[in-house]
Amino acid sequence: MTEYLKKVASDDNSRESLIELKNCIKRGEYFPTSEDIDYLLKLLSLEDAKSRKNVAQILGMLKVQRAASPLYEALEKENVEYVKSAYIIALKDIDISRIRESLKKLRESLINTGVSDENKKHYNDQISAYNEILGANVGRHTFCGKEVLSEIILITPYGLGNVTAEAMITNFKRVLSIGVCARISNLDEIEKIRTYKELLFFVPNMKKLPNDPYKAAEIVAGGELKSFLCMRHKENTPWAFRLNLVGNFDDKKKSLFIKRFCGELERHSNGYFVNQPSDYELEIRLLENKEGSFTTMVKLSTIRDKRFEYRKETVAASIRPELAANVISIAADYLRSNIQVLDPFCGVGTMLIERYKYRKASPMYGVDTFGEAIEKAKINSTKAEVEAYYINKDYFDFKHDYSFDEIITNMPFSLDSEDYKKIEDIYKRFFDYSRKLLKRGSYVIIYSRNPDFARKYSEKYGYYTHKEVLVSARENSYVFIFQK
Secondary structure (H helix, E strand, C coil), rough: CHHHHHHHHHCHHHHHHHHHHHHHHCCCCCCCCCHHHHHHHHHHHHHHHHHHHHHHHHHHHHHHHHHHHHHHHHHCCCCCCCHHHHHHHHCCCCCCCCHHHHHHHHHHHHHHCCCEEEEEEEEHHHHHHHHHHHHCCCCCCCCCCCCEEEEEEEECCCCCCCHHCCCCCCEEEEECCEEEEEEEECCHHHHCCCCCCCCEEEEECCCCEECCCCHHHHHHHHHHHHHHHHHHHHCCCCCEEEEEEEECCCCCHHHHHHHHHHHHHHHHHCCCCECCCCCCCCCEEEEEEECEEEEEEEEEECCCCCCCCCCCCCCCCCCCCHHHHHHHCCCHHCCCCCCCCCCCCCCCCCHHHHHHHCCCCCCCEEEEECCCHHHHHHHHHHHHCCCCCEEEEEHCCCCCCCCCCEEECCCCCCCCCCHHHHHHHHHHHHHHHHHHHHHEEEEEEEEEEEEHHHHHHHHHCCCCEEEEEEEECCCCCEEEEEEE
């Protein structure tokens, strides 16, 4: 037996010695012999509960393959709740093929057993541990609720809900700062609208949940969420979910709320809802309101959103596709078909692609100094079936044989105060240089977060302002439409 375990064997305070042994393992200072493993397995029957927990953790850290059956037997016999999850977690990196079915039965038994208030935390820990090593007992679901009457919210770029609302047929709609609430009887109505970011559903009688994870989870489990899902899917099988908590919380409070809510929802639903944050079909989103309660919404990944599937490639500065679509919608009255269009700062091509999706133009050119973005723009345009020519060059060195009918772009931007003068210089040169590439009467459509520069240099270089639309006061962003 190694010196480390001799100390455990001879020390009256085995708990402290086991903790020291764990630290040695973490530092890479302990490599057990076969004799050590035999002795560790015997220590699973120590009288002290915390010592048993430490032994289980050590076996897990060492990935002792022959510990599977002894850990399972210890789990069956264990009567101290907080130790049980340690046994289960210890099996994570151990072959459990021989005991998998037995572990599933223990999980099922736990789900169907009543849990006292003082044991809620331990129950949640055990269920999470079981799900991690066994996988959640959930199925895949097929959406079939396109024509079910639904109350929805389309999340849009902040302050641009009116653009999406105008594109909707239904009369039952209300514009909010974060999007558009509506009641619709067919999801086909919104399928082709490109200006929203996400589709969320309100579940009946779940609009206001208390700011208490235990009570909130109990209401959700006993409410209409299950019937809501069954009405819209072919399968009535358990669901993998994640919780998205939106509000003014510090990280510790947020993490604790999520852990308690998810565990309680699993328990109260008898495993119909299973917390699985990395592979889920249901997102439950709780949005804190002014009163301190939560507005409850759900997002279904069972609904395939095809609108922006072309956008497989991005870079850090890429404009979001739904924001680009909003820019296009704001400028709609000025977009003509089959004209020559140029994007001087094209990035991964999103603005040109969305321009083409709304109203076809040809030829289209995109220019950018960032070579990686240009390569990604080519990939995205091919995926979108949009023909565009992309050139890796500084716009101010770009020359062309003929003039363009339109410039449309997302202007460069930086939050670094040291770049302020650099950005101003780009605006100055942009409005000056663009005159050489544009036909008389051509339009310049820009998304700008430096409106003062846009106003100053468009006027200086003789452009007429047709339209100026505030997009976000928070970001000081605007859509401008100028004419040469």
